[in-house]
Structures are given as structure tokens and as C-alpha cells.
Amino acid sequence: MDGSGEHGRSQTATALGRKLSRLRPWVQTSFLGVWLAPVGQWLHAIPGCVFHCYSCPLSSFACPVGVAANYAALLPAAFEVPYLLIGILLVIAAASGSLVCGWACPFGFLQDWLAKIPLPKLRLPAWTGCLRYVVLVGLVLLLPMILGFQGIPFDEQSVSICRLCPAGALEAGLPYSVKSYLAGQGWLMSWFKTAILVTFLASAMFIHRPWCRLFCPLGGFLALFNRVSLFHLRFNAKECVECNLCRSRCSMGVKVDEKVNVSGCVRCLECVKCGALEPAFALPAGRAKD
Helix, strand or coil, X not given: CCHHHHHHHHHHHHHHHHHHHHHHHHHXXXXXXXXXXXXXXXXXXXXXXXXXXXXXXXXXXXXXXXXXXXXXXXXXXXXXXXXXXXXXXXXXXXXXXXXXXXXXXXXXXXXXXXXXCCCCCCCCCHHHHHHHHHHHHHHHHHHHHHHHHCCCCHHHCCCCHHHHCHHHHHHHHHHHHHHHHHCCCCCCCCHHHHHHHHHHHHHHHHCCCHHHHHHCXXXXXXXXXXCCCCXXXXXXXXXXXXXXXXXXXXXXXXXXXXXXXXXXXXXXXXXXXXXXXXXXXXXXXXXXXX
């Protein structure tokens, strides 16, 4: 390809990146109508694919993390496999990796807005993302299973992912507590969970997507498929002019010019504004080497 052709392709990719950046908030807002549709009685048996508390008054689908933890607690008493949950997550992960984190997750959308508050932002090292897998294996799978072996149902377990979850505190604990307080019946949510919520909201102003980056077990699972999912990012080294735009646009601290499609990426696609990066859709065998 001659120089003019490469330049034209770079300009096209940059224009696409700008369009995607303008489109993403609207897509995220539209998905709120899916996750917050007040039809929960019909759809609560179906697990969703984003981090969203099923106890929220407007929740529609079930929380996939809560479903997984409940099944883990049931395992000792009744060997039941959540085939529907596994199927939904594998299809989403294989098709798009963590794309839903950047474009469809309501909890990620909230953190994006909190990050817009003009305060100094703290950058965390990439290895901190491994904590998500500690939460996934420890809190979502092993702990409920161990306590289940002791005959303790998930709802009665004093320590669980749901009791420590900031999404549960925000989407369920807060509205019910405010309603109770206004009715003169006191604050329902425990002060411990209230402290978790306050800590989360405060940290999201200084760290971009702290929950997604450090603790989200669902995002961690989906991100494992970033390297093999049909949807992926493609880096064209020949078109890179080392402008550092891709790194500066990545709020998750991913060095996409060195290694693209890593597990730390939530696929917000902000880096596509750089002409050397473009979204692509292909089978693993037909993909360029990351």
C-alpha cells in the first residue's frame, strides 16, 4: 500500500473512533432501559451479562455473579449446574470479550460519569487487575461452596459477594433505605455496607472504574476471552506515528501499542481515535497477531 493509501486508511479509522466516542454514551444510556426495565417478575429467572443487582426495585434480569454464587453454595447439597448462565456468558465472551463492560454495563456507566469530575486521577499498575480473579475464585465460587458444605444456605452466609457488593448497596440498599428513612422507619442498610458504598463512590472520582479494574469478577471472566473473541482490536504498526494518543485515551492504563486485546481492556474503544487502531471482527485463525 502506498503512503497516500495508508494515510487515507488512518484518517478513516480516526473518523470512526470519533464517531464511536460520541455514540458510546448514548448506547450506554439505551442499555439502562434494558437493565432497569420494571419487568423483573418476568425476567428474574434469566441471568444477564452485566454487573447489576437483581434486588434493585427496577431490575429486570438476574445478576450473573449472584447466580453463580448461589449455585456454588448449592453444589454440596444438590449437584446443579447453571447451564443457562454458563451458556449466556460463553456466547457473550466468545463473541465480544469485555465489550459489554465498556458499552452496556450500568455500573461501568456510573463509574464513567464519576470519573468526569475534574479531580486528580490515580493510575494503578496493571497487576492489580489480578484481584478480580481472587474475587471470582474466592468469593464467588470457593467461599459459598465451603459454607454450603457446612449446611449454610447462600442467603444466610454472613460473608458473601452480595453482602460486600457496592452495586447491591447502590441499587438495592440505598433506595430501600431512603424510602424507609423518609417513612420514619430508620435506615435499613447496615453501616458497614453504607461505608462500602461511600468508599466506592469516593474512589470512583479519583480512580477510573475502580470496581471494574480491581474487583469485578464478571469483567475479569469476560476479559479472559479478549484475545480470542470474534470482536477484537487490531493494531496496525505500519500506521503508528508514535503520537501516544492511544495510551493517553486509555483510561484503564493499557499500552495498546505494545499489547492489544489484553485482559485489562474494557473495550471502550476510545483508543480507536488513533489511526493505528481499529475494531475488527474475525475468527481467531484469520486475525492478525496481537
